[in-house]
Amino acid sequence: MTKPISSETQNALKVLLQKKTPYSQIIKLLPNISKSTIGNYNKKFFGGAQHTNVGRVSKISAKAQRYIASSIRNGRMDGPKGAVSFLASQFIPMTTSGVKKMLRKKGFKAIRKAHRHYTVTAWRKWVLSDETRVNMWGFDSVSFYWSDKPGTMQPHQTTTKVQNNGGGVMFWGCITADGPGYGTVILEGTINSEEYVKILDSSSLLDTLDYYGKTASDIRFQQDKASPHKSDVTRDWFDQNGFSEDKILGWSAQSPDLHPIEHVWYQLKRRLDNYMTKPRTKEELANRISVEWDKITQKECL
Numbered sequence: 001m002t003k004p005i006s007s008e009t010q011n012a013l014k015v016l017l018q019k020k021t022p023y024s025q026i027i028k029l030l031p032n033i034s035k036s037t038i039g040n041y042n043k044k045f046f047g048g049a050q051h052t053n054v055g056r057v058s059k060i061s062a063k064a065q066r067y068i069a070s071s072i073r074n075g076r077m078d079g080p081k082g083a084v085s086f087l088a089s090q091f092i093p094m095t096t097s098g099v100k101k102m103l104r105k106k107g108f109k110a111i112r113k114a115h116r117h118y119t120v121t122a123w124r125k126w127v128l129s130d131e132t133r134v135n136m137w138g139f140d141s142v143s144f145y146w147s148d149k150p151g152t153m154q155p156h157q158t159t160t161k162v163q164n165n166g167g168g169v170m171f172w173g174c175i176t177a178d179g180p181g182y183g184t185v186i187l188e189g190t191i192n193s194e195e196y197v198k199i200l201d202s203s204s205l206l207d208t209l210d211y212y213g214k215t216a217s218d219i220r221f222q223q224d225k226a227s228p229h230k231s232d233v234t235r236d237w238f239d240q241n242g243f244s245e246d247k248i249l250g251w252s253a254q255s256p257d258l259h260p261i262e263h264v265w266y267q268l269k270r271r272l273d274n275y276m277t278k279p280r281t282k283e284e285l286a287n288r289i290s291v292e293w294d295k296i297t298q299k300e301c302l
Contacts (some may be wrong), residue, residue: 003034003037003040005032005033005037005041008133009030009032010041011031011227012029012030013026013030013033013038013041014041014045014259016029016030017041017042017045018274019040022059023038023039025091025093026038027139028093038179038189045251056152056159059087059092059093059094059098060087060092060094060102064087064090064092064100065106068083068086068099068102069103069106069108071083071086072103076123076126078302080094080096080099080100080103082302083099083103084096085097086263087099089262089263089266090262090263105273122179123177124176124177124219125219125220126176126177126219126220126221126222127174127175127176127181127205127208127209127214127219127220127221127222128174128175128176128261129172129173129174129181129205129221129223130172130173130174130223130224130261130262130265131170131172131221131226132170132171132173132265132269133168133169133170133171133172134168134169134170134171134268134269134272134285134289135167135168136149136167136168136278136282136285164274167282168282168285169185169186169187169282169286169289170185170186170190170191171183171184171186171289171293172184172186172191172196172199172204173204173227173261173264173293174204174205174206174208174298175261175264175301176212176214176301177298177301177302178212178298178301179212179296179298179301180264180293180296180301181204181205181207181208181211181212181296182205182207182208182211183204183289183290184199184204185286185289185290187282187283187286188197191226191228192228193227193228193231193233193234194233195228196228196229196234197233197234197237200234200237200241201237201241205221208240215242216241216242216243216244217242217244219247220247220248221243221247221248221249222248222249222250223248223249223250224250225250229250229251238298240244263300264296264300264301267296267300268289268292268293268296271292271295272285272288272289272292275288277301
């Protein structure tokens, strides 16, 4: 017999099962539910076919494992500890010992710190950039509310849904090992080559380097492989401003979940979602983005 649970808990459980969330994570998110109860409701919702919990499957995808290995090799991630922090930002709970086991399978060995100081120095030479869309009505996530009357919902316990999240803006930003760089909000349209060069030239990248006492020759600059970033207009700008082409590195635009700046976007959007009221205009949203971006700390960029 299936243990009865409240309708809102059932809804949350159904969403998590649809996302194929491991039972162990579901129990952490919904601590009053046992593994057997989850299995029973899985059968009730999907006939048991939606979610399989058989065998010991790696929590870390092959793509994430490759990214972690690459980041540790080039110094952008500080060994197992850095990998645990990265995985936590992707909502993948993993212990340090679990990460070490994964790294050993990848051929890594622990080496005394005296022999690897260059990796920290290398990371401090990076400036990582990306664009993200910020919606007027916040970003998608599973929502919960507190209630002492299961099965009932009051007006303040519901969330209005707006088509396309009510519109939004684009935000370009960059981070360094010393902290966040300058950012730019684009109120209308997308970022083409001309707009991208304007962002780099007028305020964001050059001012970031100046603020942290760096020059174009000091750093390695990372951007995704979107077409505006590879255009002749953009390449000419980098060349004219002293950036060496071999120090401008790309990251696949099709793998945003593995971009190092992604966890910073998450922190920014969580803070924007904490406002008691939704922004009424794009200009108001842009102002909030500016305020919250200035609060990003050096620790959150590492």
